Amino acid sequence: MALRVHFTSDDLARTRLAEGPRPLLELGSAVRLLQKTTQPVGLDAWRHRASISLNPRVRMLFDLIPKNGYSAPFLTPADAGSPVVLLEEVRRTAPANLRDDLQGWAEHQPKVPAWIHRLGKEPQALQGLVDMLGHAYDELVSPYWPQIARMALADRAVRIRHLAEDGVEGLLNSLNPRFIRWNPPVLELTLASGPSRDVHLNGRGLLLIPSFFEGSFPAMDDREGSQPWIIFPMRHGEHMRIPSPAIAATLTSARRSLTALLGRTRATVLCAIADHPGCTTTELARHAGVAPASASEHATVLRTAGLTTTSRHRNAVLHALTPAGITLLNASTASPRGCA
Numbered sequence: 001m002a003l004r005v006h007f008t009s010d011d012l013a014r015t016r017l018a019e020g021p022r023p024l025l026e027l028g029s030a031v032r033l034l035q036k037t038t039q040p041v042g043l044d045a046w047r048h049r050a051s052i053s054l055n056p057r058v059r060m061l062f063d064l065i066p067k068n069g070y071s072a073p074f075l076t077p078a079d080a081g082s083p084v085v086l087l088e089e090v091r092r093t094a095p096a097n098l099r100d101d102l103q104g105w106a107e108h109q110p111k112v113p114a115w116i117h118r119l120g121k122e123p124q125a126l127q128g129l130v131d132m133l134g135h136a137y138d139e140l141v142s143p144y145w146p147q148i149a150r151m152a153l154a155d156r157a158v159r160i161r162h163l164a165e166d167g168v169e170g171l172l173n174s175l176n177p178r179f180i181r182w183n184p185p186v187l188e189l190t191l192a193s194g195p196s197r198d199v200h201l202n203g204r205g206l207l208l209i210p211s212f213f214e215g216s217f218p219a220m221d222d223r224e225g226s227q228p229w230i231i232f233p234m235r236h237g238e239h240m241r242i243p244s245p246a247i248a249a250t251l252t253s254a255r256r257s258l259t260a261l262l263g264r265t266r267a268t269v270l271c272a273i274a275d276h277p278g279c280t281t282t283e284l285a286r287h288a289g290v291a292p293a294s295a296s297e298h299a300t301v302l303r304t305a306g307l308t309t310t311s312r313h314r315n316a317v318l319h320a321l322t323p324a325g326i327t328l329l330n331a332s333t334a335s336p337r338g339c340a
Contacts, residue, residue, distance in 0.1 A: 002196045003189040003220060005206065005228075012168050014205025014227075017159055020152040021211055023083040023141065024090070025231060027133070028065050028076035029213035030140040035067035046144070053139045058132055063113050069193040070108035073221060074101040075133060078209060078229050083137055091130045095120060141213075148212045150322040154311040155210055155234040157278030157320040161313055175208065175232040180218055189230065192217040201228060210234045235311055265290060269298040273308055273319045274329055280316040 007015075033043070034050060064072040074093050079086055093101075099120045106112045118125040141148075163171045172182040179190040187206075199222050207229040215233050222228040262270065265288075272287040273279065279287060285295035299319055302308040307325035311318050321329075 001191045001193060003191055004196075004198045005187040005189065005220070005222075005230075006198060006200045007185045007187065007206075008201070008203060010203040011201040011205050014203070015168060015172075016205065016207060017156070017163070017171070018207055018209040018229075019080070020156070021148060021234075022078050022080055022209055023137070023145075024076045024086050024133075025078050025209060026148070026211060026213055027137045027141050028071055029211050029219075029231070031061050031065045031136060032067050032071075033213050033215070034140065035062055046140075050140055055132065055135055058136050060115070060129065061132060061136060063116060064105070064129075066109075070105055072101055072105040073223070074098060075129075078207070078221065078226075083134075083142070087130060087134050087137070090133065091127065093126070098126065144212075146323055150309055150324075151212060151234055152210055153277070153320045153322065154309040154318070157318050158235060158311045158313050159208075159210075161278050161318065171208075175230075176218055179216065180230075180232065189218050189220060191219075199228070204228055206230065208232060265294070266298045266301065269295060270302055270307060270321075270325065270329070273299070273302075274321050274325070277320045278318045280318060282316075284319055 034047065061075075064075055074090060074097065077086065077090070079089070102116065102120060106116075115125070119129065159171060159174070162174045166173075169182055169184070172180070172187055181188045199220070201222075204227050207227050209229050209231045210233075211231045212234055214231050218230050218232055220228065220230045269284065269288045269290070272284055276283065276287050281296050281299065282292055284299060285292040288295055288298075290298075299308060299310075302325070303310055303319075306322055307328060308319055309322050311320070
């Protein structure tokens, strides 16, 4: 199945890269992944924890967000912002919009469970569904969000470098080479399911949204009234892995002690990464005014401490801050060389 997205010059001008994953879209991807029998080994602990902590009633979400195919769009909007606020917006979905979404969703389903017919008629049915959606977010996504945000920072640095060096064409070609191909002026998407069709952006451009849990096939929404978007998998290095919440909590509680790591040179290196996200080790050495070997050594210590992260672009290693690194810089009253 293929989706052919047709661009004009206006569409290319309006195509943009989202700052990071969108919470409820990421939840939708996690719910789909949970239903699949295979997933990266690095997510075994995530699946095991979910099997213990999830309320069995979460399976009702599987009806509306199947492992492949069309999902009910009102459940997983592509908006940025607080998950709490986004869930409340889902809770307040207008009855007419809810019925339209469910009708469009039902057209793609072989069978519609009886309980779904109550959603548009009984307010309490929608409230119960959103409660389950919130519970699923708390268990499947929220504990790992700091690590997902950290990976998103590194991924964004790589994408921006593609854009800077190779233009929009380079960015589109690098999104997901196996399933997303740029054949000017058409972006060809291989989907997990659904009919082959053509989509004309008609000057609206395209929003490119990274995802941790969407590890293979892309997904797209091109409804009228909003900018069309696609989600693409973030780069995960050699392994797709997120640490357990216990490890994440340990890293978070250790932030105050991280200052002990920062001598003058190391602080300069950290600030240079903050000022030049996505820089290579050679560029980092130049910005920090140190030898490349010294820059590499200090960058390794900062990465091990959880303050920075790295990604590969061709033969280069790119450096970016993690949320912990940003927090440390924001909390510091010092202004080491290289920081504004």
